[in-house]
Amino acid sequence: MYFTEKHYSDMKETLYIGEHRSGLKVYVLPKTGFTKSYAILATRYGSVNNHFTAPGDTESTKIPDGIAHYLEHKMFDQEDGSNVFDKFSAYGANANAFTGFTMTAYLFSAASNFYENLESLLDYTMHPYYTDETVEKEQGIIGQEIRMYEDEPDWNVYFNALRAMYNVNPVNIDIAGTVESIAEITKEKLYKCYNTFYHPSNMVLFTTGAVNPTKVGEYVERMIKADTNPGEIINHFPEEPSHVAKKVIKDYYDIGTPQFVVAYKDSYLPKLGDDVIKTDAEMNVLLEILGGRSSRLYNELYDKNLINDSFDVSYEGELTYAFSAFSGESRDPDAVYEAICAEVYRLKKEGIDKETFERAKRVFYGRSVSLFDRQESFSNAFCRFATKDADLLSYPAFVNKITLSDIEKRLSALDNEKCILSAIYPKKEA
Amino acid sequence: MKKTEIKKGVNLYLFPEKKFKTYYAGIYIHTPLCEENATENALLPLILKRGSKNYPSKAEISKKLDMLMGANLSSRILKMGESQILYFTISGVSDSFAPFGDCFKDALNLLSDIAFNPALPFNSEYLESEKQNLNDIIESEKNDKRSYSVSRCKEEMNKGTAYAVPENGYADKIGSITSQSLEARYHKIIENAPIDIIITGSFDEEKAKEAVASFVSVLRERDASYPKTAPSLPSGLKTVTESLSVSQGKLCIGFNAPSPSAMSEDYPAMMVYNSIFGGGAHSKLFMNVREKLSLAYYAGSSYERAKGMITVSSGIESKNFEKARDEIFLQHKAMTEGDITPTELSVSKKALINSLKAMGDSVSSIAAFNLSGIVNDMSLTQDELAKKIDAVTLNDVIRVGKAVSPNLIYFLKGADR
Numbered sequence: 119m120y121f122t123e124k125h126y127s128d129m130k131e132t133l134y135i136g137e138h139r140s141g142l143k144v145y146v147l148p149k150t151g152f153t154k155s156y157a158i159l160a161t162r163y164g165s166v167n168n169h170f171t172a173p174g175d176t177e178s179t180k181i182p183d184g185i186a187h188y189l190e191h192k193m194f195d196q197e198d199g200s201n202v203f204d205k206f207s208a209y210g211a212n213a214n215a216f217t218g219f220t221m222t223a224y225l226f227s228a229a230s231n232f233y234e235n236l237e238s239l240l241d242y243t244m245h246p247y248y249t250d251e252t253v254e255k256e257q258g259i260i261g262q263e264i265r266m267y268e269d270e271p272d273w274n275v276y277f278n279a280l281r282a283m284y285n286v287n288p289v290n291i292d293i294a295g296t297v298e299s300i301a302e303i304t305k306e307k308l309y310k311c312y313n314t315f316y317h318p319s320n321m322v323l324f325t326t327g328a329v330n331p332t333k334v335g336e337y338v339e340r341m342i343k344a345d346t347n348p349g350e351i352i353n354h355f356p357e358e359p360s361h362v363a364k365k366v367i368k369d370y371y372d373i374g375t376p377q378f379v380v381a382y383k384d385s386y387l388p389k390l391g392d393d394v395i396k397t398d399a400e401m402n403v404l405l406e407i408l409g410g411r412s413s414r415l416y417n418e419l420y421d422k423n424l425i426n427d428s429f430d431v432s433y434e435g436e437l438t439y440a441f442s443a444f445s446g447e448s449r450d451p452d453a454v455y456e457a458i459c460a461e462v463y464r465l466k467k468e469g470i471d472k473e474t475f476e477r478a479k480r481v482f483y484g485r486s487v488s489l490f491d492r493q494e495s496f497s498n499a500f501c502r503f504a505t506k507d508a509d510l511l512s513y514p515a516f517v518n519k520i521t522l523s524d525i526e527k528r529l530s531a532l533d534n535e536k537c538i539l540s541a542i543y544p545k546k547e548a
Numbered sequence: 549m550k551k552t553e554i555k556k557g558v559n560l561y562l563f564p565e566k567k568f569k570t571y572y573a574g575i576y577i578h579t580p581l582c583e584e585n586a587t588e589n590a591l592l593p594l595i596l597k598r599g600s601k602n603y604p605s606k607a608e609i610s611k612k613l614d615m616l617m618g619a620n621l622s623s624r625i626l627k628m629g630e631s632q633i634l635y636f637t638i639s640g641v642s643d644s645f646a647p648f649g650d651c652f653k654d655a656l657n658l659l660s661d662i663a664f665n666p667a668l669p670f671n672s673e674y675l676e677s678e679k680q681n682l683n684d685i686i687e688s689e690k691n692d693k694r695s696y697s698v699s700r701c702k703e704e705m706n707k708g709t710a711y712a713v714p715e716n717g718y719a720d721k722i723g724s725i726t727s728q729s730l731e732a733r734y735h736k737i738i739e740n741a742p743i744d745i746i747i748t749g750s751f752d753e754e755k756a757k758e759a760v761a762s763f764v765s766v767l768r769e770r771d772a773s774y775p776k777t778a779p780s781l782p783s784g785l786k787t788v789t790e791s792l793s794v795s796q797g798k799l800c801i802g803f804n805a806p807s808p809s810a811m812s813e814d815y816p817a818m819m820v821y822n823s824i825f826g827g828g829a830h831s832k833l834f835m836n837v838r839e840k841l842s843l844a845y846y847a848g849s850s851y852e853r854a855k856g857m858i859t860v861s862s863g864i865e866s867k868n869f870e871k872a873r874d875e876i877f878l879q880h881k882a883m884t885e886g887d888i889t890p891t892e893l894s895v896s897k898k899a900l901i902n903s904l905k906a907m908g909d910s911v912s913s914i915a916a917f918n919l920s921g922i923v924n925d926m927s928l929t930q931d932e933l934a935k936k937i938d939a940v941t942l943n944d945v946i947r948v949g950k951a952v953s954p955n956l957i958y959f960l961k962g963a964d965r
Contacts, residue, residue, distance in 0.1 A: 129569075129645075151567035154906040201839065207830035208891075210898030212906075229905035258842030265796035265962075266845055266863050269693050327909075372793045374687025412610035420606060426681045447684060477614045484617025484641045491570045491749070493909060545793055 119144065119335035126511050129490065133511055134331035140344035141319025145504065146334050147326040147511075155232040155327030156493050158225035159243055160501035163315035164218045165293040166355070166438065172314040173349035179310060182302040184260075184295015186315075187217040189308050191256050193224065197247040202238065211235040219289050220436050221505055222315075223498065232329060233337055240323075240341035246312045248305035257300060264294050271373050271542055278367040279379035279443065279540035285363040286356040289439050319347040322504045324497055355438050360385050362538050370545045378451035380458050383536040384440035392516075394435065394508035399482065399516045401433035401442060404528045406478040407470055408461065409444050415461045424448050424457070437506060442532070451541035459534045466529060475522045483517045557770035559922075560760050563748040563914050569645050571652055571749035572911035573756075574637040575663045576919055578742045580775035581632040581710050587717025588725055588733045590625045591682050593634050595730065597623040598674040600661040612658055616651045617641045623662060627715035628923050629777030629854035634737065636663045639911065642750040652751050653759050660763035666734065670727045679722050686719045690792070693960065694846075697798035698861050701958035704788045705802040706780050711855060742772045744922055749911040774923065779807035779856035780955070787957040797866035798960040800859060801876055805952045807856030810926035815853060816936040817944040821952070822851035823896035824945065825883050826860055830895045832879040837862060843872045854924060858952060866962040873957060880954065886946040893942050901934045 121134040121144075134146040165186050171178040193215070194202045206213035211228035213235075224243050228235045267273050277292065284290040294300075325334050362383050388397040409415050409431040419425040429446035448454045489496050500510045552560045579589055603609045613619045619640030626633040638659040643652050690696045703712045745764075747756050782804045805821075808814035826833035826849025837847035847862035864872045882888070907913035907930055917930060928936070 149567070151565070152909050154909045203829040204895075207828075207895035207899065210895070210902040212899070212902060213829070227902075227906060229902045255842055259838060259845055262796060262843075262863055262865065263845040265865070266694075268795040271691050371691075373691045374689070375684040375691075377691075410610075410614075412607060412614050417607045417610070421677070423677050423680055426684060447688065449684075477611075481614050481618035484619070484646075487641045487645050488570050488618075488639070491568050491911060 119339055121146065121331045121335060124511075128515060129487070129511060131490075131511060136331070136335060138318060138338055138342055140317070140342050141347040142338065142342055143322045143504065144334065144338055145322065145324045145500070146329055146331040147324070148329050148331070149327050152327045153229050154227055154493065155325065155329050156225065156227045156497050157232075157236050157239055157323070157325040158223050158497050158501055159239055159321060159323050160221050160223040160505055161315055161321045162220070162505045163222050163311070163320065164220040165291060166219050166288040167315065167353050168288050168291070169354040170314060171352040171354070172310070173351060178354055181307055181311060182295065183291050183299040184293070185303055185307060185311055186222055187294045188256065188260060188300055188303050189311055190215050190217045190222050191260060192248055192253065192308060193243060193246065195247055195252050196242065197245070202242040205238045206235060209234050217293055219293060221502060223501055225497070227494070232327070233333060236325070236334065236337050237341060240337065243316070244342065246309065246316070248308045250305060253303060253305050253308065260294060260300055261297050264297055267292075267294065271371050271377055274369065274371065275377045275379050275540050275542045276445070278369060278542075279381045279538060282364045282367045282538035282540055283362050283381060283383040283441055284439065285359055287358040287439050288355070290363070314351055317348055318342050318344050320351065322501055324500050324504065326493065326497055358439070360536070362536050364538065366539045369542045371542050372545050373542065374544065375447040376449060376451055376541060376543045377445075377447050378454055379443050379445045379540045380455050381441045381443040381538055381540070382532050383538070384435070384442065384531070385533075385536075386531055387437060387440050388435045388506070390437065391507045394503060394506045395510075395513055395516050397435050398433060399513060400520055400524050400528050401435065403478050403482050403517070403520055404525050405431040405433055405442055406481055407474055407525065408465065409458070410478060410481060412477065415457065419454060419457055424450055424453055451539060455539040459537055462532050462534060470522065470525060470529065472522060475525060479517060479520055483514055486513045486517055554761065554764050555767065555769050557772035558743045558764055558767055559745070560757070561744065561746045561918055562753055562756055563746070563918070564751055564753050565748070566750055568750040568911055569642055570639055570911055571642050571655070571747065571751040572637065572639040572915055573656055573659055573747045574635055574745070574915050574919070575659060576744045576746065577634040577663075577737060578744075578774050578923070579632050579634065579737055581627060581630045581713050583713050585733065586632060586713050587682075587721040588730055589632050589634060589737070590716040591678060591722070591725060591730060592734055592737070593623040593625060593636065594678040594681055595670050595675060596636075596662050596666055597621070598678060599667050599671065601665045601667050602661050603658065604667050609658070609662070616655050616658070617646055619651070619655050621659070621662070625715055628920070629852070630710045631775040631777070631923055632715065639749075643752070644750065653755050656756065656759040657763070664738065664763060664766060669731055672727055675727055675730070679725065682716065683719050683722055686714070686716050689714070689716070693792070693794055693796075693798055694861065694863065697800050697958060697960045698859055700790065700960070701800035701802050701859055701956060702857070704958055705857070705956040706855075709778065711777070711780070739768055740770050742770065742774055743767070744919070746915045746918055748914040777854035780804055782953060783955060785954050785957070787959065789959045789961055791961045791963050794960065794962045796863045797869060797962045798861070799864055799869060799872050800861045800958040801873070801954060802956040802958070803858040803860070803880070803952050804955050805851060805856050805858045806948055807853060808948075810853060810924040811928070813936065813944070814948050816933065817940050817948045818851060818853065819900055819937060820893070820896055820940045821883065821945050821949045822849055822858055823900050824888055824892050825849050825858070825879065827896065828899050830892070830899055832882065832892070833860065833862070833876065836879055837872060837875050841871070841875060843868050843875065869959055877954065880952070883949050884952070886942070888942060888945065890942070893945065897937055897940060900937050904930045904934045904937075
């Protein structure tokens with residue numbers, strides 16, 4: 119396999135980029151002096167891909183909620199009855215997998231035997247083995263995973279925010295599905311999804327640490343048998359109206375302090391490629407100005423005892439949905455909601471001063487550099503961007519290029535009509 | 549460990565590594581965990597972070613952090629065994645990646661200002677607001693049912709001892725704290741408690757030494773005795789059940805376990821014991837409670853050396869309480885009887901060694917490992933400990949494991965939501 123080298127002089131890094139004949143994109147980021155190596159194989163497939171037309175099919179397929187996540191669990195079973203974890207364990211590696219709304223990823227980290235582990239990773243992800251019995255067995259385990267999430271206030275307040283924003287986009291459906299929907303999953307449906315979304319052409323492989331591109335290339339050549347690209351998968355998404363589904367969702371849990379997510383549904387969706395990074399960087403700088411630790415909003419709310427240190431801002435930009443969120447704990451989520459809307463209104467009217475802008479830019483530049491030292495977070499983020507044809511290593515450089523007018527444009531797109539509140543409160547004693 | 553005693557009771561540990569793009573610096577102040585002082589101790593880091601002499605408000609601290617390229621400042625409490633550690637950390641981009649000048653030294657100076665140069669007396673408005681925040685932190689402990697159930701299990705198992713004192717103290721003791729009482733508490737700690745400063749990541753060693761020497765100069769010498777943790781005591785097996793409105797029940801089982809010195813060979817043997825029993829996807833608990841019986845999504849155990857305690861934790865359907873409990877005991881019995889395969893032994897050792905070696909690639913993990921070394925009186929490096937783990941035999945595991953016995957079953961029962 120042939121690799122091209124890309125140098126990033128600002129970050130003192132070199133990334134090796136290759137493409138296998140199957141269409142698999144391979145990225146290698148060697149790190150001198152590091153003991154641990156990390157590999158992650160990601161597919162552009164998550165819980166939102168619940169209606170699609172596979173390459174070569176004339177009819178579209180609809181699948182039960184939670185199947186992408188179920189499939190991830192079932193990848194670990196092997197035809198000979200063994201479990202993949204055993205193979206990784208034998209080499210001391212730590213293996214895992216996760217399913218998101220738009221991506222599923224399989225990964226491991228290892229302080230030794232990297233290539234043996236890489237072989238295992240490329241082996242089991244390319245060899246599905248589902249039987250009625252093994253599919254059945256997982257119902258109990260995933261049922262408990264769903265129950266666990268039902269009890270997690272952080273997840274529920276976030277998820278309710280998605281349900282408030284989105285009318286029909288499947289991001290409003292829980293990633294793991296429900297106990298009822300996963301009961302409809304069969305091995306045939308799993309194979310259909312696997313064959314559609316787990317073709318190497320729909321995937322990216324990222325490796326970093328004590329790794330060598332030539333050797334990674336050799337293992338990819340040996341393990342990936344597919345040699346043609348089957349063509350495009352057509353995902354069908356319902357037309358999401360621009361208005362929000364509900365302005366407010368409130369819920370009650372057995373918790374101490376109430377929690378909230380205030381979120382702006384974005385009409386602008388990033389486009390494949392550099393635009394994904396550019397949008398992400400600009401939105402993050404804007405959010406730093408609006409709700410960062412030195413912002414007027416944060417300090418006013420903190421001084422009024424309306425928020426605490428858990429307050430956070432974040433942007434999520436996918437090809438089919440995008441939003442900005444303010445989250446945290448508050449004794450009065452309604453007041454926080456009003457304050458955020460008022461601050462957006464004020465800032466739009468009064469404008470952003472140059473000094474505030476430069477400071478926010480500097481903060482976010484620092485954060486994007488710091489990410490390089492957190493191997494797991496960096497690798498996972500790398501895949502989130504690479505599956506959208508964007509390059510995380512160029513992030514700091516993009517931050518540097520941001521101008522005040524870029525940010526003002528983003529600010530003007532924040533619409534208080536599309537701002538929702540999700541709040542959960544302590545359950546009242548019966 | 550690269551330890552320098554700057555003055556009696558105040559130590560500096562430096563772990564410079566050019567491979568990183570960030571630095572991480574922490575000040576750790578060790579106090580004994582006790583019912584009387586826990587709440588005031590927990591409030592101190594919160595009020596200190598509200599403003600110092602040179603940075604008198606939260607907004608000014610934040611602006612300074614912005615200038616340090618978005619450095620992160622943390623100021624909280626950490627419970628380790630029967631120590632209640634006040635800690636202050638700052639992390640950010642190394643000078644070699646900072647186009648805006650000398651961030652590292654400024655960051656150390658800011659950190660020391662927060663810890664050692666408070667604006668006194670404490671501002672009464674800030675105090676009231678941070679009392680409220682501490683109350684919210686304590687109230688929110690039950691939000692995460694998984695960690696809540698583990699803490700409750702440990703607390704019930706060690707009832708009446710210092711270990712049962714919660715990390716953040718008691719909500720009902722917050723009201724009586726005054727600016728004067730808190731200031732007295734601050735002086736008492738800052739003048740007497742052992743202090744460690746740990747710096748990791750990419751930074752200039754000379755700059756670090758200079759900055760630390762200057763801020764430590766205001767501190768007095770002190771008697772450097774670290775708080776000690778008493779091992780938990782065996783008793784008859786008890787069951788404690790609690791009900792909350794949750795979908796999933798949480799089952800935790802506390803075991804008494806040996807509490808060898810961290811330098812003895814029995815310590816790595818106990819680490820291996822716990823790894824085989826419930827230390828990951830390779831363990832008996834994961835393989836049986838989850839994979840074989842499909843009773844749980846998570847099932848595992850952790851070992852706390854100083855306390856001589858293993859805590860098993862799992863999330864189950866409430867109706868499966870007996871089934872899960874019996875299976876956990878069955879796996880414990882297999883451990884006691886030495887029913888351990890050579891593969892189980894070798895993969896468990898490898899898992900431990902892998903995670904020890906991986907620590908060297910993270911600035912915060914290097915600090916955490918060395919802090920735990922200080923608290924536990926263990927002067928081994930990750931590599932030295934890894935070697936000891938590698939040398940553990942099946943007989944070692946069986947020998948130390950004989951003394952592991954169940955003490956308390958804690959069940960957080962799900963009621964209908």
